[in-house]
Structure formats: C-alpha cells, structure tokens
Amino acid sequence: MQTNVNPVLTPAQVTAAIGGVTTITNNLPGMINLTEDEKLHASKMGPDTYDYVARALLLMAQNPTLIPNWSPSAALAQTNMDMFNSLRSVKMAIEVLMPKIDDTMTQMGIQLKKASDDFYGNAQAADQRGSVPGADGVVNALKDFYEKSKAEQTAPVQ
DSSP: OOOOOOOOOOHHHHHHHHHHHHHHHHTSTTOOOOOHHHHHHSOOOOTTTHHHHHHHHHHHHHOGGGSOTTSOOHHHHHHHHHHHHHHHHHHHHHHHHHHHHHHHHHHHHHHHHHHHHHHHHHHHHHHHHTOSTTHHHHHHHHHHHHHHHHHHHHSOOO
16 A cells, blocks of 8 residues: 555646546536436346347347337437447546545545644643643644544444
C-alpha cells in the first residue's frame, strides 16, 4: 500500500477535469434516469444475454415479417445496439478512472485522519503536562469530534 500520497491539484486542473466531465456529458445526448422500480422490474440485457440479443438482431434483419407490430423495427433495434456498444466503451473508460479516484481519496483520508489523530494526541499530552499554552482549547475544540470519529470506527457493521 502506498502510505504517502501527496498529489497536488491546482484549481486550473480541477476546473479542467470538471470541464472534461461536462464535455463527456454534452457529447452523450439522450441520457436518461430510470427509477429504482424501472431498474428492478425491467427485463434487462446483461453480459449473459448480450450474445442472445446480438443474434436476435441479426435474425430480425433477415426475418422482418416475424417482428411483432408492437416491437421496434430491426433498424431501430440495431441503432439501439450501436448506442449500447458506444456507451459501453465510454463506461469502460470511466470505470478504469473511478477506482483510481476512490483509492486516492481513501488514501488521502487515511493520511488526514492520522495527522488529525496525531495532532489531537499531542495536544492532549501537552494539556496534561500544562506545557503548551492553548493546548486545552485545542483539546476542547476537538474532543467531541474525536469521540464521534472513534465511535464510528468501532460501531458494528450492519
């Protein structure tokens, strides 16, 4: 595990990264948001059914008289498949990035929490010794936060 991650992101880099996400969003027209109910109850295409759907599309194009009236045409179904494949490529590229962002943020949080705990512990020791003016104020300012963070760390996982 990398113990010290100290990247620096300038405001310009953050703005550029957010601008990149905006560019991606702007270049993906027709994006929608499904409700949880729609996601739960729809018959979806997934990795295990992709080949079935691809084969069905080929056969639809070859046998258009078998397509029910309520179903999309073979051409529209192929357009949807093309969109699905394009979005899958974009999604895979984003999925490569997301764990790196998550892991970097996790490590930064670990470092920040350790630095805060070390500071608080040092302030407590200084307060007990009476050796540093203002240490009691630091301890009092952080005590409730520290106790809450300790309780969160030891809470049982449900």
